[in-house]
Amino acid sequence: MNAERWARVEAILAEAMDATPSDRQQLVRAACGGDEALHAEVVSLLAQWETDPEYLAHPLVEVPAATRDRTGEAIGPWEITHLLGRGGMGEVYHAVRRVDGAVQAAALKVIRRGRDSDEVIRRFRLERRILAQLHHPNIAQLLDGGVTPDQQPYFVMELVEGTPLTTWCDDQRRGIRERLALFLRICEAVEHAHQRLVVHRDLKPGNILVTTDGTPKLLDFGIGKVLEGTESFGTSIETRTELRLLTPEYAAPEQVTGGAITTATDVYALGVILYELLAGEHPYRRPGMTRPDLEAAVVSEPPALPSARIPGNVAVAHARGLDPSTLARTLAGDLDTIVLMALRKEASRRYPSAAALAEDIRRYLDGRPVSARPDTIGYRVRKFVGRNRGSVVASAAIVTALVGVAVTSVVTSRRVAREAARVQAERDKALEVRSFLLEMFGATGADQAVGDTVSVRALLDRQRAQLNVAYAGRDALKADMMEVLADGYDRLGLYREAEPLAREALALRQRVLPPDHPDIGASLNLLGWILHERGEREEAEPLLLEAVRRRRADSTRAPEALARSLNDLGVLYNATQQYPAATAVLREALAIRRATVGDQHRAVGITANNLAAAFYLQRQLDSAVTTQRLALSALQAAVGRDHQRTTVALSNLAAFRRAGGDAAGAEADYRELLERQSRLQGRDHPVTARVILSLASIVAERGVRDSSSALLAEAEGLSREALAAFELRLGPDHPMVATTLDRLAGVVSARGRGREAITIQQRALAVGRRSNPDTGQVVRGMVGRLAALWRQAGDTAAAKALSQQYGVPRP
Amino acid sequence: MADAHPHDDGEITRLLHAASGGDREAFGRLVGVVYDELTRIAHGRLRVEPVGHTLGTTGLVHEAYLRLAAQERANWQNREQFFAVASEAMRRVLVDHARRRLRGKRGGHVEHVPLDDAIDAVALTDAQSEELVALDDALTRLAAFNPEGARIVQLHFFGGLSQGDIATMLDSSERTVRRQWSAARAWLRRELRGNVGTLTGLGA
Structure with a gap:
């Protein structure tokens, strides 16, 4: 057979295959034109084809559907200019958009569509706000993101042209100090992201590009979280492949073992990168190593000292402008210790933050003593046993395993390390959630985060759902987590979710901890506080008193804990009109806080705010305004103007001023506050509702004074809105509901709807009696107003009966 | 870092350029790269998965593709270029394995093939x-x-x-x-x- 003849065979075969079976024989004979050999060949091959048309039709391998090149397409405002590259997750394009006449170029990453891309999109929407707030000169900015017209998720990032970190340093033959200086800038960028709750999860030299002017830029921040754990990459087989593709070289032990990812995960990756920058070698990777070998090493093998990798390695030393022995001497000591501290297997024993790692490097550069200490086997054993004291059998086995490290098999120590990583991961989980919540509500950046309650709530709900499964048999840990969750729900104003968790956490701790353990005091305080917020003040007071008692006994060790309980008790006293008692405890709390944390701290702001309220409620207006100014300046310094607590403090100052007769100024303040609150926390948040109610009162007063039906109508609308929010978020029997009904009755009466006002005032009284069982001043006021409404309606008998029932003299 | 990958990052790019310009030797060396990657993946996979678990060649080639694509980022001009190389490599991997298997069967000399048991996972x-x-x-x-x-x-x-x-x-x-x-x-x-x-x- 030759090529020419084959071409004829192929042509005749093609015609025959296209023909119907009945025509085939005749067609072939005609086509062969009497060439018997050709005819025989074609008939023979045709027979093969007819017997087995599927032969070799199913490939030994199958490939994913072809990915497109989207050059020239438009995605949102972006025009795709050309393909920059393809990776496991999809394609990266160069894209441009026009903003105010200028052309902006960017890198647009299209994530290959898979079964779970809806999940990716959902997560991306949750994360986007947070990612968009990462503004740092060394972090490639997330610009945009969404879904392409054909439903593939995409991200748009700042376009960075540069060289991977390690390559750049070697190409430029950067010395050790220059490398450290560059690394410091990377640490700062990572720290910036961590403070905004973004963990990178996939830091590696390839994700850190150095531009031509020597600026390091971190790519893909936060993207790992969006993509993690989703099956978003084509077929299931490929998914598995993709997940396995995540660079194990820079993965922390907790990533290999499936543990919790925290900021410490990034600290670990920074440690690996620093190791390579200094020693030119990876801590574990060796030629011929398979992936499982590498993963096992990450989990269980102690890395060699960076300085120990240098002898004989002339190329590495040369790239650092040194000879091997000088380089080894430079690395030995502090730099070795710093790197190994970042690389510790247990997340909690690494540097607590990228900033702490950076600080140690700065100390080294300045010639000061570093904070890192060499690890010791004895320490590791102690820590491990400490963490496992609940299980005597397990810890005994582990001690044996660790002490006998030199003789036990690799398999055993590997298993032990995995166990250690697992226990650590659980502890980290609680810490992660706690630090997440603290960041969301705490000292920094809370104004933007608080609006994003959806993602916080989702996190809380998810953790709560896993409580019983995840912490079965580990009660102390479970109580920690419940406490964190109760605190989180409380901070979201979801008191009904918070209360049962706080109760259970307290009960668990009382059962499993020694009776005088400080955690029990913390639990008493939290539950008392949540009950207070729910309006269950009778039950709350003894809990808070007990918390104060316990914490006073322990106040030398933890003065700030005592201050917290005193503060919370003071708030409760304010709410129950025990003003002198409130003043006393709040004064003490404020003194402790000013002494321990200084006047620029949010804790001072909070307690000063509460003390000012106590003064105000006792009509000591001068003290109230003075103290409130301290509160405001502390909060503005500590948490910024837009923070919820700052807005509350402002609101109070407005109220105090209003009490001083400046109604117009106060109304303007409240309107501004309402705008801020609605934006920050949503209009139905209890705190926003309080602002609405205050505004309603002022508007109503003005409406009465000016006989303005428009103002009265606005006041009624505002009051009803506040009422709905309180009922929804605090429950129908909350004192705030009574107060709001009370005010609403006044407005409705002023609008000339007397009978309706009576009904509302009756409801106010009923709720007020249920929520304030001592039938104190508040209820007496309501009774008086109800009686007045009856009289206005002409029913003096009902008014008289009511007054007699409550023993209230006629006003 | 020198031993990070058996094929340093520049090499594949150079080979690709040469191969797309019709250099058969470059193409052959590229096939060698993919061949190594395929066998290494098969070897690694066998170590983590239970004995008897069949390794799909699909997964094998995909993984090789993803690894090499990730390693080289944009330098594979297109996926067809990769699969042209991969199909050649895959053919050699499987046929080499089949030949070794038959040679062993017939009592011939068994050369040192450290990856042989890995390819057994393909279960030919x-x-x-x-x-x-x-x-x-x-x-x-x-x-x-x-x-x-x-x-x-x-x-x-x-x-x-x-x-x-x-x-x-x-x-x-x-x-x-x-x-x-x-x-x-x-x-x-x-x-x-x-x-x-x-x-x-x-x-x-």
């Missing part, structure tokens, strides 16, 4: 090994007078490319590719005769 039977070796020989004979047909068979059967992909790659029409494909495999099937029918669906 003796019959499949025989057919693979026969197919490989027949493909080589076919290529002597019908290089395009042989190439199409390799791209589809060992590389997993569709007829449409192959048409794009060869700058041909789908119809032409289908004609060449049908004729070539009819010829191959006749060549193999008794050894036909064990290979379909393997590992897919």
Whole structure:
């Protein structure tokens, strides 16, 4: 057979295959034109084809559907200019958009569509706000993101042209100090992201590009979280492949073992990168190593000292402008210790933050003593046993395993390390959630985060759902987590979710901890506080008193804990009109806080705010305004103007001023506050509702004074809105509901709807009696107003009966 | 860092450039790279998965593709270019394995093949090994007078490319590719005769 003849065979075969079976024989004979050999060949091959048309039709391998090149397409405002590259997750394009006449170029990453891309999109929407707030000169900015017209998720990032970190340093033959200086800038960028709750999860030299002017830029921040754990990459087989593709070289032990990812995960990756920058070698990777070998090493093998990798390695030393022995001497000591501290297997024993790692490097550069200490086997054993004291059998086995490290098999120590990583991961989980919540509500950046309650709530709900499964048999840990969750729900104003968790956490701790353990005091305080917020003040007071008692006994060790309980008790006293008692405890709390944390701290702001309220409620207006100014300046310094607590403090100052007769100024303040609150926390948040109610009162007063039906109508609308929010978020029997009904009755009466006002005032009284069982001043006021409404309606008998029932003299 | 990857990052790019310019030696070395990657993946996979677990060749090639693509980022011009190389490498991996298996069976000299047990995870039977070796020989004979047909068979059967992909790659029409494909495999099937029918669906 030759090529020419084959071409004829192929042509005749093609015609025959296209023909119907009945025509085939005749067609072939005609086509062969009497060439018997050709005819025989074609008939023979045709027979093969007819017997087995599927032969070799199913490939030994199958490939994913072809990915497109989207050059020239438009995605949102972006025009795709050309393909920059393809990776496991999809394609990266160069894209441009026009903003105010200028052309902006960017890198647009299209994530290959898979079964779970809806999940990716959902997560991306949750994360986007947070990612968009990462503004740092060394972090490639997330610009945009969404879904392409054909439903593939995409991200748009700042376009960075540069060289991977390690390559750049070697190409430029950067010395050790220059490398450290560059690394410091990377640490700062990572720290910036961590403070905004973004963990990178996939830091590696390839994700850190150095531009031509020597600026390091971190790519893909936060993207790992969006993509993690989703099956978003084509077929299931490929998914598995993709997940396995995540660079194990820079993965922390907790990533290999499936543990919790925290900021410490990034600290670990920074440690690996620093190791390579200094020693030119990876801590574990060796030629011929398979992936499982590498993963096992990450989990269980102690890395060699960076300085120990240098002898004989002339190329590495040369790239650092040194000879091997000088380089080894430079690395030995502090730099070795710093790197190994970042690389510790247990997340909690690494540097607590990228900033702490950076600080140690700065100390080294300045010639000061570093904070890192060499690890010791004895320490590791102690820590491990400490963490496992609940299980005597397990810890005994582990001690044996660790002490006998030199003789036990690799398999055993590997298993032990995995166990250690697992226990650590659980502890980290609680810490992660706690630090997440603290960041969301705490000292920094809370104004933007608080609006994003959806993602916080989702996190809380998810953790709560896993409580019983995840912490079965580990009660102390479970109580920690419940406490964190109760605190989180409380901070979201979801008191009904918070209360049962706080109760259970307290009960668990009382059962499993020694009776005088400080955690029990913390639990008493939290539950008392949540009950207070729910309006269950009778039950709350003894809990808070007990918390104060316990914490006073322990106040030398933890003065700030005592201050917290005193503060919370003071708030409760304010709410129950025990003003002198409130003043006393709040004064003490404020003194402790000013002494321990200084006047620029949010804790001072909070307690000063509460003390000012106590003064105000006792009509000591001068003290109230003075103290409130301290509160405001502390909060503005500590948490910024837009923070919820700052807005509350402002609101109070407005109220105090209003009490001083400046109604117009106060109304303007409240309107501004309402705008801020609605934006920050949503209009139905209890705190926003309080602002609405205050505004309603002022508007109503003005409406009465000016006989303005428009103002009265606005006041009624505002009051009803506040009422709905309180009922929804605090429950129908909350004192705030009574107060709001009370005010609403006044407005409705002023609008000339007397009978309706009576009904509302009756409801106010009923709720007020249920929520304030001592039938104190508040209820007496309501009774008086109800009686007045009856009289206005002409029913003096009902008014008289009511007054007699409550023993209230006629006003 | 020098030992980070057996193939340093620049190498694949250089080979790709040379290969796309028609350099057969560069192409051959590229196949070697993919071959190494395939066998290394197979080896690693076997170590983490229970014995007896069948390693799909699908996963194998995908993983090689993803790894090499990730390693080299944008430098594979397109996926067809990769699969052209991968199909050749896959053919060699499997056929080498089949030959070793048969050689062992016949009591011949067993060379040192550290990855042999890894490829066993692909679970080729003796019959499949025989057919693979026969197919490989027949493909080589076919290529002597019908290089395009042989190439199409390799791209589809060992590389997993569709007829449409192959048409794009060869700058041909789908119809032409289908004609060449049908004729070539009819010829191959006749060549193999008794050894036909064990290979379909393997590992897919």
